[in-house]
Amino acid sequence: MPSVELKVELIGHTPEPEAVVATAARLCYSASDIAGLHEKVSGRDQAGFIKKLADLGHASTFEHASFTFAIEGVSRALLAQITRHRIASFSVQSQRYVYQSGQMDSINYVVPPAIRVLGDAAVEKFDAQMRQMTAWYREWVDALGGKGQSANEDARFVLPNACETRMLVTMNARELMHFFELRCCNRAQWEIRELAWRMLALCLKAAPNLFGSAGPACVRGACGEGVMTCGVPGEVRKRQERLREGMEV
Numbered sequence: 327m328p329s330v331e332l333k334v335e336l337i338g339h340t341p342e343p344e345a346v347v348a349t350a351a352r353l354c355y356s357a358s359d360i361a362g363l364h365e366k367v368s369g370r371d372q373a374g375f376i377k378k379l380a381d382l383g384h385a386s387t388f389e390h391a392s393f394t395f396a397i398e399g400v401s402r403a404l405l406a407q408i409t410r411h412r413i414a415s416f417s418v419q420s421q422r423y424v425y426q427s428g429q430m431d432s433i434n435y436v437v438p439p440a441i442r443v444l445g446d447a448a449v450e451k452f453d454a455q456m457r458q459m460t461a462w463y464r465e466w467v468d469a470l471g472g473k474g475q476s477a478n479e480d481a482r483f484v485l486p487n488a489c490e491t492r493m494l495v496t497m498n499a500r501e502l503m504h505f506f507e508l509r510c511c512n513r514a515q516w517e518i519r520e521l522a523w524r525m526l527a528l529c530l531k532a533a534p535n536l537f538g539s540a541g542p543a544c545v546r547g548a549c550g551e552g553v554m555t556c557g558v559p560g561e562v563r564k565r566q567e568r569l570r571e572g573m574e575v
Contacts, residue, residue, distance in 0.1 A: 329453070330399040330434040330490050332520060336528040343391035343499065343533045348372040350387040351379050376535040388500040391536065395495045395525055401436040403487035404517045408495065411505055415496040421489070422479045425463070433460060434490035439516060459486055502529060503540050510566075511542040512556035527569045534570065541566045 340346055349364040352375075358366075379387060409416060425433055435456050441448050466481035497505060502525070508514065509522035529537045543550035544559035545566045556562075 328434055329437045332400060332517070332524070333398045334521060334524045334528070335396045336393060336525075336532060337396045337494075338394040339532055340391040340393075342368060343393075344372050344376060344535050346390050347379070347387050347499070347536060348375055350390045351375070351384060354387075373535045373538075377538070380539060385500050385503075388503070388536065389498045391499040391533065392496055393499070393502060393529060393532070395528070396492075397495060397521065398492045399434075399436065399490060400493075400521065401487055401517060402485075402489050402491050403515075404436075404521065405491050405493070406487075407515065407518050408493075408521075411497070411501065413497065413501040414505075415494075417494040419492040421482045421485070421491075422475045425478055425482060425485075433463075433485075435486070435488040436490060436517065437488070456486065456488060459484055499529075499533070499536050503537070506537075506540045507542055510540075510562075511544075511551070512558065512562060513551055513554060523565070523569070526566075530569055531572070538570060 345364065345368045348367045349360070352363055352367060353360060379385070405418060408414075437449060437452055441452050462484045463481050466484060467477045470477035470480055506522055506526050509518050510526060511519070514522070526537065526540055529540065539546050542562060544562050549555045549559050
């Protein structure tokens with residue numbers, strides 16, 4: 327059971343997402359036909375107009391642009407968190423079909439950074455615990471028939487939240503902004519927070535005007551966490567600025 331690292335790629339998105347959003351917004355107040363309007367919009371810089379839409383809260387038009395991410399090296403604990411975002415589509419690697427008894431060496435896991443900070447001895451202890459859980463899984467697969475999904479689906483109950491999963495996630499731009507507001511915040515759990523920042527970096531490259539102000543509330547103004555604030559909004563703003571400038575992944 328080797329440890330793994332987070333990997334995320336933007337594998338697809340709506341073509342010309344900013345032009346699509348701008349076309350949708352202008353259509354609401356234009357007598358032009360859609361084809362002609364889109365052609366006119368596509369030839370212009372929409373930065374100012376999109377910022378105006380965001381400032382006015384005309385966010386429904388952002389829903390016309392969608393983004394699909396390939397995510398690997400994340401834990402089942404993260405899976406439980408990200409699927410709480412309901413306006414999204416998920417395709418997730420199945421433990422029941424993938425974790426066959428003869429493929430046990432391919433079961434990977436995520437080591438929390440806080441455990442790595444404790445040193446090599448702590449990491450080895452964690453690794454040993456993962457190996458033990460793998461051994462228990464093998465025992466239960468054998469006890470439940472030795473192979474097939476019927477054995478795997480019950481044997482996997484002994485597997486930890488640390489087990490790696492892989493998924494495709496698709497969200498529209500409006501839901502992504504909500505996701506970034508919650509999950510880029512320093513109060514979010516470390517793993518989904520790191521994933522959110524990497525997704526934001528990819529979105530900024532694909533549609534810099536759509537996501538120019540995306541991130542936790544403190545990026546745009548005051549922190550929304552009240553007494554639970556992390557206390558370092560300046561650092562968060564600087565990170566988002568570095569992403570906009572392409573200086574950080």
